Amino acid sequence: MTAPPEPRLRAVIQSAAEKLLTARCADDLDEARLEADLLYGEAAGLDRSHVIAAGGDPPAPDTLERFQALLARRLGHEPLAYILGFREFYGLRFAVGPGCLVPRPETETLVEAALAAIREHPRARRIVRVADVGTGSGAVAIAVARHAPSAKFFATDLSTEALAWAGKNRRTLGVTERVVLLAGNLLEPIGEPLDIVLANLPYVPTDEFEALPEEIRDSEPRLAVDGGDDGLAPFRSFADQLAAHIADGPVAVLMEIGAGQALFVEDLIRAGLGRDDCVTTIHRDLRDSRRVVEVRCGYPPAELAAGG
Ligand SMILES: C[S@@+](CC[C@H](N)C(=O)[O-])C[C@H]1O[C@@H](n2cnc3c(N)ncnc32)[C@H](O)[C@@H]1O
Known part of the structure; x- marks a missing residue:
């Protein structure tokens, strides 16, 4: 046969x-x-x-x-990125695995908006001090750092497991000198005044978390996704810390958000900053969802920044 x-x-x-x-x-x-x-x-x-x-x-x-x-x-239902050991984000390869959130394409909206905020910051020709709060794999801080050579980054996370992935990515992607990794709660571990604050904090309300697909709910860290009863608990604590950590002069705060959160988050950021010279922009992602709230305070008007 x-x-x-x-x-x-x-x-x-x-x-x-x-x-x-x-x-x-x-x-x-x-x-x-x-x-x-x-x-x-x-x-x-x-x-x-x-x-x-x-x-x-x-x-x-x-x-x-x-x-x-x-x-x-x-x-x-193990996440594909965990099995492969990496995920492409903003054209870069990030190592990922259990203990850190897999970076999502919609978070590239935060990176784009952050790069514009750095470029247009009056300190742009000197060193702009940027925080990435809840850095996870380091995706946001590292992607921005690769395209903003004049900026220095302070990236925090409560999870030391996530910070280990960020450390690996910082090394592989060649930005170790400019991205400082700090363990701790939100902005607390940062000792320098900040010109720009970026954050992709957990924003899924707890009841929606329970209904998420198995591969997110059972594999990715709950600390990275579950934002408490209304999804905004981490945003409130973050806003309470803001005033103590921002520089005098022009500042920008940019936060990724979920559906229906834009107005609440704008109010929280403005109250936290406590300044009256602020302008808000809402950035939409590729699916046309409101994805990033940006509040800039004390920036020069756009035509002056452009030299007009
Ligand atoms: C939505 S994930 C974002 C990860 C990464 N920045 C990204 O965009 O892919 C949120 C991150 O915030 C961290 N986190 C949650 N609560 C925190 C807190 N109170 N202080 C610092 N980090 C926190 C989580 O461990 C997780 O890494």
């Missing part, structure tokens, strides 16, 4: 994608195929284009075994 023909990689990927879709690990077949390609690439040490190019070949038995083990983890 002749042995049955070995399956081609294309068929292996298709079957894995169908399983991922059935297990609700992906929203559609395209996303499921992408995940299957990435998992196979991880097992084989190939990037996605090479996985696709090898579609007509039968996979090597040991690679197939490694792939099936990774697929089983994913079918058990």
